[in-house]
Amino acid sequence: MATENDIVAELAASAQRVVADGPGPTGARSRRSQLPGYDPSYLGLLTDLGWLGILVPEEDGGIGLGLPEMAAVVRELEKGLMGEPLLPYAVLGARVLVHGDGPARAALLAQVPAGECLAALALDFNGALPAVTAVPADGGWRLSGQAGSVVGGVSATHLLVPAQAADGVRLFAVPASSPGVTRTHLWRADDTPLGQVALAEVVVGNGEVVATPAAAETAVARALDETRIVAAAGLLGLSEHMLAMTLDYMGVRKQYDQLIGSFQALQHKAVDLYIDKERAAAALQFGLATGGDPATLPLAAVRAKGRCSDTACRVARDSIQLHGAIGFTDEHDLGLYVKRVLTLSAWLGNAGEQRRRFIDMGWALA
Amino acid sequence: MRDWNALSDEAFRLAARDFIEAHCPTHLRRGEEHVRWAQSKDWYHAMAAHGWLAPGWPMEHGGMALKPAKHLIYLEEWARAGISRVMEQGVLNVGPVLLAHGTPDQIAHYLPRILSGEDLWCQGFSEPGAGSDLAGLRTEARIEGDTFVINGHKIWTSGAVDANHIFVLARTDKTVKKQAGISFILVDMNQPGVTVKPIVTVNGDAEFAEVFLDDVCAPVGNLVGGLNNGWRVAQSLLGFERVWAGSPHMGRQAMDRLVRVARLAGRDRDPAIVDRIAQLQLDLADNSEMYERLAQEIRAGHSFGFEVSTLKIVATETYARITELTLEIAGEQGGLAGEAPFADGPLLLGKADLLRDYLTARAPMIYGGTVQIHRNILAKRVLGLPA
Numbered sequence: 001m002a003t004e005n006d007i008v009a010e011l012a013a014s015a016q017r018v019v020a021d022g023p024g025p026t027g028a029r030s031r032r033s034q035l036p037g038y039d040p041s042y043l044g045l046l047t048d049l050g051w052l053g054i055l056v057p058e059e060d061g062g063i064g065l066g067l068p069e070m071a072a073v074v075r076e077l078e079k080g081l082m083g084e085p086l087l088p089y090a091v092l093g094a095r096v097l098v099h100g101d102g103p104a105r106a107a108l109l110a111q112v113p114a115g116e117c118l119a120a121l122a123l124d125f126n127g128a129l130p131a132v133t134a135v136p137a138d139g140g141w142r143l144s145g146q147a148g149s150v151v152g153g154v155s156a157t158h159l160l161v162p163a164q165a166a167d168g169v170r171l172f173a174v175p176a177s178s179p180g181v182t183r184t185h186l187w188r189a190d191d192t193p194l195g196q197v198a199l200a201e202v203v204v205g206n207g208e209v210v211a212t213p214a215a216a217e218t219a220v221a222r223a224l225d226e227t228r229i230v231a232a233a234g235l236l237g238l239s240e241h242m243l244a245m246t247l248d249y250m251g252v253r254k255q256y257d258q259l260i261g262s263f264q265a266l267q268h269k270a271v272d273l274y275i276d277k278e279r280a281a282a283a284l285q286f287g288l289a290t291g292g293d294p295a296t297l298p299l300a301a302v303r304a305k306g307r308c309s310d311t312a313c314r315v316a317r318d319s320i321q322l323h324g325a326i327g328f329t330d331e332h333d334l335g336l337y338v339k340r341v342l343t344l345s346a347w348l349g350n351a352g353e354q355r356r357r358f359i360d361m362g363w364a365l366a
Numbered sequence: 367m368r369d370w371n372a373l374s375d376e377a378f379r380l381a382a383r384d385f386i387e388a389h390c391p392t393h394l395r396r397g398e399e400h401v402r403w404a405q406s407k408d409w410y411h412a413m414a415a416h417g418w419l420a421p422g423w424p425m426e427h428g429g430m431a432l433k434p435a436k437h438l439i440y441l442e443e444w445a446r447a448g449i450s451r452v453m454e455q456g457v458l459n460v461g462p463v464l465l466a467h468g469t470p471d472q473i474a475h476y477l478p479r480i481l482s483g484e485d486l487w488c489q490g491f492s493e494p495g496a497g498s499d500l501a502g503l504r505t506e507a508r509i510e511g512d513t514f515v516i517n518g519h520k521i522w523t524s525g526a527v528d529a530n531h532i533f534v535l536a537r538t539d540k541t542v543k544k545q546a547g548i549s550f551i552l553v554d555m556n557q558p559g560v561t562v563k564p565i566v567t568v569n570g571d572a573e574f575a576e577v578f579l580d581d582v583c584a585p586v587g588n589l590v591g592g593l594n595n596g597w598r599v600a601q602s603l604l605g606f607e608r609v610w611a612g613s614p615h616m617g618r619q620a621m622d623r624l625v626r627v628a629r630l631a632g633r634d635r636d637p638a639i640v641d642r643i644a645q646l647q648l649d650l651a652d653n654s655e656m657y658e659r660l661a662q663e664i665r666a667g668h669s670f671g672f673e674v675s676t677l678k679i680v681a682t683e684t685y686a687r688i689t690e691l692t693l694e695i696a697g698e699q700g701g702l703a704g705e706a707p708f709a710d711g712p713l714l715l716g717k718a719d720l721l722r723d724y725l726t727a728r729a730p731m732i733y734g735g736t737v738q739i740h741r742n743i744l745a746k747r748v749l750g751l752p753a
Binding site: 247250251259261262264267268270271272274275278279280282283285286303306307355356358359363364365366 | 625628629634640641643644645647648651652653655656659673676679680738741742744745748749750751752753
């Protein structure tokens with residue numbers, strides 16, 4: 001019987017093959033500032049591989065694996081700039097559904113593995129719940145308000161909208177085509193879209209409730225922390241890739257008739273990136289080792305996302321520096337990776353934001 | 367002799383703790399501080415009498431034969447109790463080197479004398495002109511009949527003021543490449559021509575000394591591992607204990623003091639300070655995670671490689687940064703020698719003080735290979751960067 005580690009290793013190897021066979025940076029370049037921000041045929045491939053269902057429990061029609069398996073996939077896929085749209089739909093959206101307690105949960109979750117339900121969580125910036133209100137109407141609800149930060153929002157089939165009702169926050173699954181829904185977008189650092197959603201008196205039934213006030217805020221918080229850990233894995237993969245690019249370059253680029261990789265000042269800079277990358281891998285492992293236990297999940301997410309964001313940003317900056325002028329060009333692929341790092345590190349809280357959470361949890365003076 | 371490896375890890379940890387609490391006097395609980403033999407010999411003899419002195423030696427030679435997992439636990443318990451290092455070169459280096467490269471006569475002669483505390487060893491490696499570039503050493507040993515006659519100047523010799531024996535790396539062939547002409551020789555310090563001159567460190571300790579060797583004699587039978595083979599012998603000497611240099615124990619102890627100082631100085635509510643403490647806590651936590659990963663490998667019986675350089679760099683640099691922030695938080699009191707008075711009462715750290723911590727933290731970034739040397743090693747051996 002395959003052990004957990006075998007499955008992680010197999011999935012990582014599959015993801016490496018997907019990256020090797022995929023369009024890589026060239027594909028990412030061709031998709032810049034294009035909707036929906038990923039190749040629709042890639043969604044088909046992810047469906048065929050079963051990866052949209054990795055985090056959906058078996059009893060809900062998924063594969064029922066855990067964060068380590070999804071993290072292994074995303075860590076490799078990001079090396080080919082191919083982490084989208086797995087992150088918004090198969091991680092964040094899917095996990096919000098998993099933690100729901102409402103009538104809409106089961107049917108939508110069952111459609112996630114086949115790519116029939118692409119559910120995007122509607123948030124405001126910095127992880128805030130959106131300014132959306134829910135008012136009872138005709139045996140259902142009328143939703144109004146805006147959500148400013150909806151990754152995956154432009155191509156979602158469903159928007160998972162936390163809305164403030166008189167008795168607390170309810171989480172609704174709003175079909176994206178519902179009357180009164182307006183979707184626009186901003187461009188993220190990596191030229192993929194960030195959805196923005198306006199809801200004007202959108203009518204939804206009680207059957208569209210994914211989570212009741214008893215579960216809604218917890219469901220969102222847990223899904224966010226789980227996604228932070230998977231995003232951290234993506235940031236680690238990006239760090240690994242940028243460091244490899246940089247070391248390759250240091251081994252071929254000559255100045256003063258010497259390989260620049262032989263210069264001690266540059267060697268020490270590269271070593272510091274390697275050390276940071278190793279430490280980020282350890283922080284990710286800590287994050288994954290909690291096994292999704294709700295009690296330890298927040299600290300796990302804080303440490304993994306904070307460290308991996310910090311490390312990836314440093315590796316990105318110093319990789320540009322170590323490449324010199326060529327690293328500052330649009331033509332060189334390094335910039336695509338740097339922009340992906342800027343996108344992923346900012347999403348769901350950068351290193352400073354995670355450090356603030358760490359302090360709020362009382363760990364600074366522990 | 368007891369088979370310590372037969373105990374569960376937890377039972378062994380408790381046994382180690384009980385032994386330490388019962389026998390280690392409080393005046394030796396000074397962490398990184400160096401302690402002279404006169405203060406530490408009772409503890410040394412107690413360890414020897416109860417079989418706790420030589421964790422890595424085989425049982426037939428009076429050691430504990432601890433497997434790596436248990437050995438790490440023993441070191442952890444030392445760190446937890448804050449026990450200062452005592453005369454350790456004999457146990458740590460001479461015993462293992464002789465067991466690996468020595469003759470049966472050398473083993474039979476020297477090992478019991480280490481356990482009894484009769485022979486106290488120091489390490490004669492570094493020289494004024496050979497620090498990080500150790501192979502450039504210039505101390506010479508020429509053979510006259512059945513005697514080595516040794517001339518040279520060793521420095522940074524820890525414990526030399528208390529030692530009566532020194533193991534020396536000396537050049538025995540000047541015609542070959544520098545690593546190939548070095549021999550490893552055991553020398554009795556109790557003879558004319560040996561002069562020990564203490565070096566007072568920046569934090570006031572007399573831990574180190576210079577050792578001058580002028581026509582000092584050692585029988586050729588004191589050669590270890592063959593003529594001109596000393597470089598290889600010396601390389602084998604830094605084994606398991608290298609792992610401990612990358613452990614987060616120094617940083618953890620410094621962090622405890624940092625938090626206490628922050629509270630005493632009333633800076634524990636200053637968001638700018640708390641943010642910086644948080645970063646160091648996160649660094650320490652992630653360093654610990656890295657260390658724990660290596661410790662698991664070791665426990666599983668796997669070998670380890672250059673990750674010890676990575677750990678050494680992060681452990682020592684994080685430790686140093688913690689002491690830097692501590693001194694900064696202490697404000698004007700950080701400029702005082704001795705105990706620092708705060709409004710809520712003095713900071714009682716035993717004999718230690720903030721300045722001393724700050725200065726002491728410089729040393730681990732230098733000894734055992736500077737952090738820059740370890741970066742060179744990683745650049746070449748792990749990253750494969752060109753020479």
